[in-house]
Amino acid sequence: MDHQLTVTREEPGAQHRLGLLLGVAAWTLWGLFPLYFALLDDVPPLEVVAHRVVWTLVFLVVIISISRHWGGLRRAFNRRTFAILMGAAVFISINWLVYVYAIATNQVVQASLGYFINPLVSVALGIALLRERLRHLQWVAVGIAIVAVIILTLSYGALPWISLTLAFSFGMYGLMKKMANMSSTHSLLIETAALAPFALALMTMWHGNGQASFALGGWQTSLLLVLLGPVTAIPLLAFGGAATRIPLSTLGVLQYITPILQFSIGVFLFNEPMPGSRWVGFFFVWSALIVFSTDAFRYARQRRPEPSDDLIDELEVTESP
Numbered sequence: 001m002d003h004q005l006t007v008t009r010e011e012p013g014a015q016h017r018l019g020l021l022l023g024v025a026a027w028t029l030w031g032l033f034p035l036y037f038a039l040l041d042d043v044p045p046l047e048v049v050a051h052r053v054v055w056t057l058v059f060l061v062v063i064i065s066i067s068r069h070w071g072g073l074r075r076a077f078n079r080r081t082f083a084i085l086m087g088a089a090v091f092i093s094i095n096w097l098v099y100v101y102a103i104a105t106n107q108v109v110q111a112s113l114g115y116f117i118n119p120l121v122s123v124a125l126g127i128a129l130l131r132e133r134l135r136h137l138q139w140v141a142v143g144i145a146i147v148a149v150i151i152l153t154l155s156y157g158a159l160p161w162i163s164l165t166l167a168f169s170f171g172m173y174g175l176m177k178k179m180a181n182m183s184s185t186h187s188l189l190i191e192t193a194a195l196a197p198f199a200l201a202l203m204t205m206w207h208g209n210g211q212a213s214f215a216l217g218g219w220q221t222s223l224l225l226v227l228l229g230p231v232t233a234i235p236l237l238a239f240g241g242a243a244t245r246i247p248l249s250t251l252g253v254l255q256y257i258t259p260i261l262q263f264s265i266g267v268f269l270f271n272e273p274m275p276g277s278r279w280v281g282f283f284f285v286w287s288a289l290i291v292f293s294t295d296a297f298r299y300a301r302q303r304r305p306e307p308s309d310d311l312i313d314e315l316e317v318t319e320s321p
Contacts, residue, residue, distance in 0.1 A: 019245025023254045026238035029231075031261025034111070034270075036231060037103040039224055043213040045100040047206060048225070050199035051214065052096060055229030057192035060185060063233065072186040081180050082190075088176040089191035095169040102162045108266030109274065113152070114166030115259040116285050119252075119292060120145045121167040125175055137295035141288045148284035155277040184240055188233075252296065256289070 040048050064070060075081050102111040120142055126132035134142070153159050180187055206212040214222050243251060263282075266272045 015245045019242045020250070022238045023242035023246060023251060024257065026235040026242060027254050027257035028261065029235040029238070031258040032265075033099075033231075034103050034108045034262055034265045036224075037100055038270075040100075040221070041104055043217070043221065043225070045097055045104055046202065047213055048100045048228070049093065049096045050202045051225040052228040052232055053093070053192050053195045053199040054203070055226050056232040057189065057196050057229075059229030059233045060189045060192065063237070064185065064189065069186075072183050073190070075180070075182050076186070076190050081182065084176050084180045085182075085187055085190045086194055088173050088180065088187065089194045091169045091173040091176065092191055093195055095166060095173060098162055098165045098169070102166075106270060106272060107162055108262055108270055109272045109278075110156075110160055110162045111166060112259040112262035112266060113160060113163040113282070113285065115170070115262065116256075116282075116289065117145055117149075117163065118167045118170050119255075120288060121171040122174060123292075125168075125171050129175070135295060135299070137291055141292035141295070144284055144288035144291065148281050148288060151277060151284060152281035155275060155281055184236055185233075188236060252293070 037048070064072075076085060099111055102108060123132075123134065123138060123142060127134065149160065149164075152163075177184070177187060182190075203212065203214065207214070207216070210216065214225050242254075267274055
């Protein structure tokens, strides 16, 4: 009896530690993506995305076949769910293309800004599309973020369109994933399957014109393009394992690992310029996130929501592209 009680007590702790490890692994891998995509600088961004779509689809088909979890696709046979996932496919393709372009043009810091402000953009989408009402501190956070964008616009000399495009496309993608209410693995399979015909058509055209990086660009480049499948899907699978084992509040904190790593890579490894005005802008962004996260945790503690409750919307925890 004592042995059984010990196992019962220890199992939740072990599951929590495993979930924490998987969550840290997922967002760390996503944060290190600039290092991988930098190896493909010689490949046009659109070709990188086309290969990412195709090889992610192939990898997911293999994984789902091995695990025999094809039954999770039944939800997609619903016309509404299928339409939502097609919309999600459009937004994730935009997100991937702009992200690869940002890395190829040495604008990793601006890309990191997009994922820093993504939770605040999700709040703005909730107001605009779902008619949600904000609490006082949420308004404060949004206001600070607007000031940050103005400062960064002045610093860059133009609107930081890469950051805003990444944030809004990812925000819309996350919103549609929630509306579809499918596992991230199965929904990504359908999204990549919808995009695959276009990707394959482009790949065929490039190969026919002698402009394809795959095969014609050497085995190293070809291997890096093929590995985009597992590189995309493995963090996703780790995220799925974490989401079922640790609280969403913890996931909400862990998601900032990704933009922090991206920012650090851009500044300290890629030596992207960071004048004083840009540091000020990022300081306002980080201040807005502190206010936003503080309010989210306080609200969550008061309500103690279930996984399907509002904390998901508060922290906008979704898998990162």
